[in-house]
Amino acid sequence: MAEAAPFAERLLAWWRVHGRHDLPWQHPRTPYRVWVSEIMLQQTQVATVIPYFERFMARFPDLLSLANTTIDDVLGAWQGLGYYARARNLQATAERCMTDHDGRLPDSAEALAALPGIGASTANAIISQAHDRPAVVVDGNVKRLLSRHAAIEGWPGRSAVMRELWAQAETRLPTAHGADYTQAVMDLGATVCSRRNPRCNECPVRHDCQARRQKRVGELPTPRPKRDIGQRRLYMLVHFDRRGRVLLERRPPAGIWGGLWCFPESESRQALAERFRLSEVQLKALPAVSHLLTHLKLEIIPLTADGQRPGDTGTQDLALGVECAEHLDWFAPLQWARLGIPKPVLDILESTRA
DNA sequence: AATGCGGGGTC
């Protein structure tokens, strides 16, 4: 009996018939477009990314336009996509390409991985797709596909498991068709070897899938261990001036919502009142907003001075000697959408308009 | 080697 075709050949044959060939970053498949798409796709699903990618390309069609714009413009284009550090890294990388790489993205995985926001897997994903060279990519799809096909146990967040996945991926790499193979493993993971209800009977590598043989497809990959998450209460001052502009503060570059504009906030209601020369009794709470992060549950209590609303006149103007520096400023409604504002803050902002 | 980052999809 003839030996089965190599893993990669079966995937490529499957992909030519069943794979995705119409993703926006595939046409044209330039290094710049591939790079931007890979950054957007980090921890973010394809369907979510597509409209952002189209808008981003219309606004920043090339490396130079991205390097020459402001961070606020990039954050504005990123608003709603999450993981805003990616937007800052994107622009930092564009600038580095101008200064250190002759105005282009480097064409080696090592040089790419030295740039902000690009790790080993993303570097290889860019190389394989932009230059059609085979390179190991281990993303969520590949982790799932390989942990099943080779029956690899353990949560991929553990380094030993990740090493094994990387080694498996390496041995399966073809010697040609690098771009199509990368797309093929991702497509197979996304559409056939899906997390729930995998369609094993349509899989081109089902005949030597170890998880399937052991009837353990449903148990692999091993899920992330559960853990308790903490809870934190946060007060935010929602205040408008007579012209309907809202007071926002730019957050420090590191940490949650780094570099984004938020209401002035504090964990202490009293500290917030003191900072803006308000008495605590003046502060009226709006309905709380709950925001869930991986490791933390935030309860955000929006506070307004005397129930003030935009357009209100005659209320005290919070003169409070707010010295609007670069990190503290007033913004008109038309400016909001171009700023980069975290989702819960935007929700509060919009609820005050309604 | 483990943890923080964040919004959305999906069941």
Place this chain on the structure above:
DNA sequence: GACCCAGCATT
């Protein structure tokens, strides 16, 4: 509500 997603940077 639980769990995951085209991971990386930081500690």
